[in-house]
Amino acid sequence: MEKILIVDDSLMQATQLKSILDDEYDVTLAQTAEDGLRRVNEENFSLILLDVVMPGMDGFTLLKKLQEEIVTQSVPVILITSLSDAINEQRGLILGAVDYITKPFNPLIIKARVNTHVKLYSYRRQIERQSMTDQLTGIANRRKYEQYSATKWGEAIRLHVPVSICMFDIDRFKVYNDTFGHPAGDKVIAAVAQTASSRLQRSTDFLARYGGEEFVALSMGDSSGKMFQHLREIRQAVEDLHIPHDPSVAQWVTVSIGGVTVIPEMGNAYDFYLKVADTMLYDAKKNGRNRVVWADEKLKQLWEKR
Numbered sequence: 001m002e003k004i005l006i007v008d009d010s011l012m013q014a015t016q017l018k019s020i021l022d023d024e025y026d027v028t029l030a031q032t033a034e035d036g037l038r039r040v041n042e043e044n045f046s047l048i049l050l051d052v053v054m055p056g057m058d059g060f061t062l063l064k065k066l067q068e069e070i071v072t073q074s075v076p077v078i079l080i081t082s083l084s085d086a087i088n089e090q091r092g093l094i095l096g097a098v099d100y101i102t103k104p105f106n107p108l109i110i111k112a113r114v115n116t117h118v119k120l121y122s123y124r125r126q127i128e129r130q131s132m133t134d135q136l137t138g139i140a141n142r143r144k145y146e147q148y149s150a151t152k153w154g155e156a157i158r159l160h161v162p163v164s165i166c167m168f169d170i171d172r173f174k175v176y177n178d179t180f181g182h183p184a185g186d187k188v189i190a191a192v193a194q195t196a197s198s199r200l201q202r203s204t205d206f207l208a209r210y211g212g213e214e215f216v217a218l219s220m221g222d223s224s225g226k227m228f229q230h231l232r233e234i235r236q237a238v239e240d241l242h243i244p245h246d247p248s249v250a251q252w253v254t255v256s257i258g259g260v261t262v263i264p265e266m267g268n269a270y271d272f273y274l275k276v277a278d279t280m281l282y283d284a285k286k287n288g289r290n291r292v293v294w295a296d297e298k299l300k301q302l303w304e305k306r
């Protein structure tokens, strides 16, 4: 059941709306804008019905706050009001409300409008998910990665937590493709993605296909020592898949991994650290592949001896 939030200081009005929508939706009531804001940050709602006139924070102010936050800005908001004048309606729509309903309520019209916006929102989320997913591997694609890294970098600066940026790719992949063909190469990419993804499952982990046989992973909160160890395990897990490579270059399919852990500060550029991770990957390649090279918080290199 899709969840709907009603934010309205009048309990009578909120209860009336709830009874109209109760049979099709899981409806939550909030009697102040502050309470509404708190609930929106705790749960995923598919639609918000928002009263404009409330004591304390009013509906317009709450709407503006919802629009400013990435997590809430796409949730459709329908404003409820008795202010049926055009100026307020215009203001609500400019602020980002998807629709406007005026009192007294017509249950059939409310139902129809709510159904329409919940459906549109669900369709939109589906499209968004598809546009952010790599088709071959099912993990995030580069587009999602760009969005995610920008958001998380800002968050890490604000919260002063370590960020680890990791780049890795499949060793001698061109040779693999030339020997076994592209469909087999695709299977290897998918297998490596699956192996890495199953070990990067925490809510603070993120993995994306960067392009071709290249991947990028981000993790928040861990020290360089912990990440270095964790990535060595992932490297080993790929080797342990025992996917035969072209014997002229290697026995098994393996990956080289480079990365950096940093506690970013205001003014630090993400791209600089991505470049560091890429340089570590280059060093791993240059020194025999199938290994992890990491840069710690002081940009000192950690080498996996193999």
Ligand SMILES: [Mg+2]
Pocket (backbone or CB within 6 Å): 008, 009, 010, 051, 052, 053, 054
């Ligand atoms: Mg009111």
